[in-house]
Amino acid sequence: MIQLINVDKNYLNGKWPKRQNNSYKGSYGHILVIAGNSQYGGAGILASSAAVYSGGGLVTLATDPSNFTAVHSTTAEVMLINFMDFSELGNALKTATIVVIGPGLGLAAESLRILRYVLEKINPVVPLIIDGSAIDLIADNQIKITHPKAIFTPHQMEWQRLSGIKISNQLPVANQAMVDQLDSIVILKHFQTEIYHPHGERQKIIAGNPGMATGGSGDVLTGILAALIAQSDSLSLGITLGTFLHSFVADQIYETESVVLPHRLIQQVPKILKDLQ
Numbered sequence: 001m002i003q004l005i006n007v008d009k010n011y012l013n014g015k016w017p018k019r020q021n022n023s024y025k026g027s028y029g030h031i032l033v034i035a036g037n038s039q040y041g042g043a044g045i046l047a048s049s050a051a052v053y054s055g056g057g058l059v060t061l062a063t064d065p066s067n068f069t070a071v072h073s074t075t076a077e078v079m080l081i082n083f084m085d086f087s088e089l090g091n092a093l094k095t096a097t098i099v100v101i102g103p104g105l106g107l108a109a110e111s112l113r114i115l116r117y118v119l120e121k122i123n124p125v126v127p128l129i130i131d132g133s134a135i136d137l138i139a140d141n142q143i144k145i146t147h148p149k150a151i152f153t154p155h156q157m158e159w160q161r162l163s164g165i166k167i168s169n170q171l172p173v174a175n176q177a178m179v180d181q182l183d184s185i186v187i188l189k190h191f192q193t194e195i196y197h198p199h200g201e202r203q204k205i206i207a208g209n210p211g212m213a214t215g216g217s218g219d220v221l222t223g224i225l226a227a228l229i230a231q232s233d234s235l236s237l238g239i240t241l242g243t244f245l246h247s248f249v250a251d252q253i254y255e256t257e258s259v260v261l262p263h264r265l266i267q268q269v270p271k272i273l274k275d276l277q
């Protein structure tokens with residue numbers, strides 16, 4: 001019987017990472033976000049900005065060059081490379097300590113080439129957060145993920161495509177069996193998102209609200225996750241903290257605002273994270 005853990009504010013008390021006096025930007029990760037084709041540039045902006053605002057030390061966005069000006073004008077802290085330039089992408093993969101791939105990447109042949117290149121070149125010790133279009137590309141092309149630190153962040157339809165389990169049948173026993181087979185951590189997003197560990201515990205996030213049901217919410221989660229993983233002692237703790245923080249910040253906004261706009265969620269993270277520390 002797999003153990004279920006309810007994750008709320010009390011459960012995470014004392015577990016939030018604090019910045020140390022003798023630290024520098026390199027102490028808080030070099031996050032590489034590979035996201036945003038010419039149609040979905042916003043997904044790349046949201047994911048990379050979320051990583052910056054959640055405390056990632058250095059953040060590079062590999063994206064379609066048509067997004068460069070918009071990225072510079074929204075989050076000047078983000079560094080940029082062309083995701084189709086494999087020489088630049090290869091260099092970025094050598095220095096990255098955490099990689100996000102998929103938000104707004106699209107399903108074009110070029111997107112698939114980028115995904116395959118990253119899966120081939122990524123250092124096996126580097127956590128890889130796989131979201132959005134990257135999940136669909138993996139499902140469509142039946143790509144077997146052997147990366148030891150892969151973390152999937154599907155919404156219910158993406159999970160259906162990846163696992164073959166219809167949304168109406170997405171119950172813990174069936175989900176857990178598929179996670180065991182995938183041998184990767186899966187963050188299954190919905191109301192009270194669940195984190196499944198292969199052959200391990202299942203966590204339920206006791207936070208979140210329907211104001212989050214708006215395009216871009218999941219893109220923001222990837223950046224928050226990357227930054228919290230970068231700052232945490234263990235991969236599994238970083239995943240729990242990041243997933244909870246995303247919904248917890250959203251709940252503060254939803255108290256006074258009818259919809260949780262993803263860019264506003266990002267702006268609130270530094271203050272709320274400081275309060276939690």
Ligand SMILES: NC(=O)C1=CN([C@@H]2O[C@H](COP(=O)(O)OP(=O)(O)OC[C@H]3O[C@@H](n4cnc5c(N)ncnc54)[C@H](OP(=O)(O)O)[C@@H]3O)[C@@H](O)[C@H]2O)[C@@H](O)CC1
Nearest residue numbers: 040041042043102103104105132133155156157215216219
């Ligand atoms: N600003 C930007 O750049 C943005 C860019 N984005 C990027 O766009 C890419 C495509 O991602 P996507 O999620 O929009 O599309 P897709 O994967 O086809 O899913 C939609 C289909 O699934 C169904 N569905 C059923 N249950 C569901 C559930 N719980 N949650 C969600 N959907 C559910 C749903 O059913 P329907 O609504 O038709 O009833 C529909 O048929 C991806 O890379 C993403 O990162 C977005 O982040 C938006 C902001």
Ligand SMILES: Nc1ncnc2c1ncn2[C@@H]1O[C@H](COP(=O)(O)OP(=O)(O)O)[C@@H](O)[C@H]1O
Nearest residue numbers: 155189190191208209210213215216217218219
């Ligand atoms: N009704 C809801 N209640 C709580 N959380 C929700 C609800 N609807 C969506 N969310 C959250 O919003 C996010 C949506 O992710 P996703 O569908 O990938 O968005 P996008 O791809 O548009 O960025 C997830 O974190 C999910 O848990």
Ligand SMILES: [Mg+2]
Nearest residue numbers: 132155218219
């Ligand atoms: Mg998404």
